[in-house]
Amino acid sequence: xxxxxxRAEEGTSTGPHTPGARSHYAFGAVGLGIAVLSxxxxxxxxxxxxxxxxLLSTTVVTFVGIVTWVVVWITLDVAHDRYTxxxxxxxx
Numbered sequence: 001x002x003x004x005x006x007r008a009e010e011g012t013s014t015g016p017h018t019p020g021a022r023s024h025y026a027f028g029a030v031g032l033g034i035a036v037l038s039x040x041x042x043x044x045x046x047x048x049x050x051x052x053x054x055l056l057s058t059t060v061v062t063f064v065g066i067v068t069w070v071v072v073w074i075t076l077d078v079a080h081d082r083y084t085x086x087x088x089x090x091x092x
Contacts (some may be wrong), residue, residue: 024077031073039065 018060050060
């Protein structure tokens with residue numbers, strides 16, 4: 001029984017550009033690296049601000065790291081999508 005069927009078409013699609021899953025995953029990994037680096041570089045400032053909430057300080061640091069990761073991931077993904085759309089429009 002075939003549950004998953006992959007179909008690859010050889011022509012150009014007439015619909016809107018849909019980037020592949022690999023680019024999403026790659027930008028997620030790059031975004032994670034940038035988020036870890038930025039939290040590492042600003043850790044002392046972040047802990048200083050988070051210490052204002054003594055019981056939630058580790059939660060604040062974690063939340064800031066996750067939000068940074070998601071924002072960087074979305075920014076990279078949208079920028080890449082706009083870049084590829086402009087290149088395709090210029091090529092036509």
